[in-house]
Amino acid sequence: MKLPFIPEDAPFTGDQKSWLAGFLAGMQSAKAMVGSQAGALLKSGAVSAPILNVFYGTQTGNAEALAMDAATVARGQGFAPVVQGLDDVSIEEFSAMERVIIAIATYGEGEMPDNTQLFWEALSASNMPQLPAMQFGILALGDTGYDEFCQAGKLLDVRLEQLGAQRLVDRIDCDVDYEDMAEEWINRVIPLANDGSAVTPKADTIPAVVKSIWNRKNPFPSTVTINSLLSGKTSAKEIRHYEFDLADSGLSYETGDALNVMPINNATLVSVLLQRLIIAPDFVPEGQIKTIDELLTYSYEISTPSREFLAAIERQAEDDFFSHVMSGGDKEALANYLWGKDTLDLLNLNSSIIFSPEEFLALLKPLQHRAYSISSSPKQHPGSVHLTVASVRWQADGREHQGVCSTFLADRIIDGGKVGLFVSPNKAFRIPDNDDAPMIMVGPGTGIAPFRAFLEERQVLNAKGQNWLFFGDQTRAADFIYEEQLQKMKDSGLLTRLDLAFSRDQKEKIYVQTKMHEQGADIYEWLEQGAYFYVCGDATRMAKDVDQALCDLISEHGDLTSDKAGEYVNNLKREKRYLRDVY
Ligand SMILES: Cc1cc2nc3c(=O)[nH]c(=O)nc-3n(C[C@H](O)[C@H](O)[C@H](O)COP(=O)(O)OP(=O)(O)OC[C@H]3O[C@@H](n4cnc5c(N)ncnc54)[C@H](O)[C@@H]3O)c2cc1C
Ligand SMILES: NC(=O)c1ccc[n+]([C@@H]2O[C@H](COP(=O)([O-])OP(=O)(O)OC[C@H]3O[C@@H](n4cnc5c(N)ncnc54)[C@H](OP(=O)(O)O)[C@@H]3O)[C@@H](O)[C@H]2O)c1
Numbered sequence: 001m002k003l004p005f006i007p008e009d010a011p012f013t014g015d016q017k018s019w020l021a022g023f024l025a026g027m028q029s030a031k032a033m034v035g036s037q038a039g040a041l042l043k044s045g046a047v048s049a050p051i052l053n054v055f056y057g058t059q060t061g062n063a064e065a066l067a068m069d070a071a072t073v074a075r076g077q078g079f080a081p082v083v084q085g086l087d088d089v090s091i092e093e094f095s096a097m098e099r100v101i102i103a104i105a106t107y108g109e110g111e112m113p114d115n116t117q118l119f120w121e122a123l124s125a126s127n128m129p130q131l132p133a134m135q136f137g138i139l140a141l142g143d144t145g146y147d148e149f150c151q152a153g154k155l156l157d158v159r160l161e162q163l164g165a166q167r168l169v170d171r172i173d174c175d176v177d178y179e180d181m182a183e184e185w186i187n188r189v190i191p192l193a194n195d196g197s198a199v200t201p202k203a204d205t206i207p208a209v210v211k212s213i214w215n216r217k218n219p220f221p222s223t224v225t226i227n228s229l230l231s232g233k234t235s236a237k238e239i240r241h242y243e244f245d246l247a248d249s250g251l252s253y254e255t256g257d258a259l260n261v262m263p264i265n266n267a268t269l270v271s272v273l274l275q276r277l278i279i280a281p282d283f284v285p286e287g288q289i290k291t292i293d294e295l296l297t298y299s300y301e302i303s304t305p306s307r308e309f310l311a312a313i314e315r316q317a318e319d320d321f322f323s324h325v326m327s328g329g330d331k332e333a334l335a336n337y338l339w340g341k342d343t344l345d346l347l348n349l350n351s352s353i354i355f356s357p358e359e360f361l362a363l364l365k366p367l368q369h370r371a372y373s374i375s376s377s378p379k380q381h382p383g384s385v386h387l388t389v390a391s392v393r394w395q396a397d398g399r400e401h402q403g404v405c406s407t408f409l410a411d412r413i414i415d416g417g418k419v420g421l422f423v424s425p426n427k428a429f430r431i432p433d434n435d436d437a438p439m440i441m442v443g444p445g446t447g448i449a450p451f452r453a454f455l456e457e458r459q460v461l462n463a464k465g466q467n468w469l470f471f472g473d474q475t476r477a478a479d480f481i482y483e484e485q486l487q488k489m490k491d492s493g494l495l496t497r498l499d500l501a502f503s504r505d506q507k508e509k510i511y512v513q514t515k516m517h518e519q520g521a522d523i524y525e526w527l528e529q530g531a532y533f534y535v536c537g538d539a540t541r542m543a544k545d546v547d548q549a550l551c552d553l554i555s556e557h558g559d560l561t562s563d564k565a566g567e568y569v570n571n572l573k574r575e576k577r578y579l580r581d582v583y
């Protein structure tokens with residue numbers, strides 16, 4: 001089990017810090033002693049500041065970063081914050097805690113993030129003890145574009161209430177532009193956790209926290225140095241390799257992190273939309289200082305329709321079928337109807353649909369960055385960061401439809417043009433600390449991105465651990481991206497095994513999990529030898545099937561019932577040897 005994180009700048013001396021870390025780690029095995037022991041410890045004066053437990057449930061690192069922010073604020077107010085992932089605490093330890101702040105993201109379709117699933121299972125069990133002594137606050141992260149907005153945070157909030165814990169403050173549900181709301185909430189909740197025992201330290205005794213200056217509000221303007229097509233001419237796809245110059249920006253990253261790209265909309269689409277709505281491009285809407293052309297180009301999502309936009313269209317469209325799927329309550333039917341339709345398609349449902357510029361803007365969401373798994377190792381490519389991106393394009397209603405960001409990268413960065421970038425650290429998705437540990441990586445399609453980085457990293461480190469990659473896509477001839485580099489890695493022995501699944505090269509579909517089944521005995525043996533199992537790529541279909549295949553092969557080759565195989569997989573998760581970066 002991972003040691004709790006006691007921040008570098010915690011208000012302890014070095015000795016106190018290592019002692020406290022040891023003490024807390026000891027408590028993890030001693031179970032259920034946390035509250036009383038920590039209380040005694042505090043009363044004895046050995047540690048002057050009261051403990052505040054700050055947890056995060058995260059998939060891609062946002063909630064973890066907010067937990068760190070909360071810890072910084074708590075420290076400034078005289079608490080001794082202890083930051084942990086929700087997979088780093090046993091339910092007995094959790095039950096004994098008194099002051100708890102949780103930052104939690106939602107994943108899948110209203111699901112818990114990977115690092116929260118086992119904790120949630122335990123917390124929702126019928127024999128879970130009551131928590132009358134606990135005070136808690138929940139900061140939920142989500143995206144209103146999903147049906148089940150902030151569902152994980154909502155579930156946790158209700159469950160803690162059912163268990164008798166007291167809210168310090170109401171839960172906050174944050175959308176994609178969460179920074180300001182989250183900061184305000186953190187600043188509100190921490191003082192409420194203070195029962196008088198936390199004494200604000202002198203300002204000059206609080207060490208400054210160093211944060212990257214590059215973030216969503218201030219992305220680093222980087223130059224694209226390489227934009228090359230990886231897919232072959234006959235491919236049904238367009239997967240591209242990008243390299244960005246980091247110059248002396250100070251923007252740093254680690255393998256496993258995601259790079260966020262701030263896109264700019266397609267000028268042609270902006271122009272067609274304005275024509276359709278009969279709005280002059282240089283019109284400045286009420287309350288704005290920029291022209292509508294600029295606003296639609298740089299500031300609003302103009303492709304994927306928002307819920308508010310859909311509802312407004314439904315009111316005007318007089319389209320029986322659309323009204324039926326909108327009001328019928330069948331989410332799948334609505335998703336199927338909307339699949340591939342953008343804002344313009346919906347406006348065109350009926351030529352009489354019209355909005356004023358102000359009404360139209362009010363129905364759009366702010367333009368958001370897109371995340372991409374970094375495909376380079378900074379050790380192998382100092383000063384540069386690489387991405388592997390599938391350009392999203394499809395034909396419908398006689399015109400090409402485009403994904404905003406992937407085609408911005410592919411088509412709309414004119415020579416020397418800059419791209420706004422910032423990094424989302426993903427500390428949970430890293431190569432093993434132990435260079436000798438074997439790695440099994442499953443990454444079809446663009447899912448290969450972080451594994452190219454992992455392999456490059458191990459190459460530089462001269463790590464001796466064995467590496468096994470499962471890769472695939474539609475055809476070998478056109479979709480075997482990074483073939484030359486992977487082949488070299490294979491020849492040099494860095495890549496111990498490479499299993500390929502090209503789905504459309506034969507009558508029957510062959511997927512990565514087909515190959516996993518074929519190699520089940522060896523995968524099981526690798527796992528028994530301490531291998532880490534990584535998955536990256538499509539979340540909705542591939543990652544679920546790979547998870548099932550993993551359980552199946554463990555059951556077969558470990559000679560275990562499916563329940564026991566499930567427990568084996570849960571142990572991999574607890575040991576942080578089953579890690580996923582899926583989207
Ligand atoms: C942590 C993380 C890591 C990621 N890593 C990568 C990566 O390494 N490489 C990568 O390529 N992507 C990656 N993605 C996905 C990426 O963030 C974007 O979602 C993707 O590039 C599409 O963005 P876009 O702006 O081009 O498309 P958007 O404008 O966001 O449009 C996407 C929408 O277009 C519609 N659509 C897409 N395809 C079709 C189709 N064929 N027919 C009809 N409609 C369609 C769907 O409604 C879809 O939701 C990652 C995502 C996350 C969260
Ligand atoms: N939600 C969707 O319906 C959908 C569809 C496509 C892509 N995407 C998204 O598009 C982005 C890029 O995708 P990509 O081009 O990198 O890869 P991809 O579409 O995931 O395709 C990579 C390979 O995976 C195969 N595949 C399809 N279903 C699978 C399954 N259930 N299990 C295992 N393998 C499966 C594909 O085969 P075949 O194509 O021959 O079946 C292909 O050979 C990702 O964000 C992905 O999530 C989503």
Ligand SMILES: Cc1cc2nc3c(=O)[nH]c(=O)nc-3n(C[C@H](O)[C@H](O)[C@H](O)COP(=O)(O)O)c2cc1C
Nearest residue numbers: 058059060061062063105106110142143146149150
């Ligand atoms: C594949 C995927 C699925 C998601 N599903 C949901 C969802 O069902 N509901 C929701 O509110 N947000 C959803 N989100 C949005 C995340 O919760 C949000 O981006 C959050 O900031 C991520 O935080 P993290 O970096 O801590 O994981 C999803 C995001 C991704 C990439």
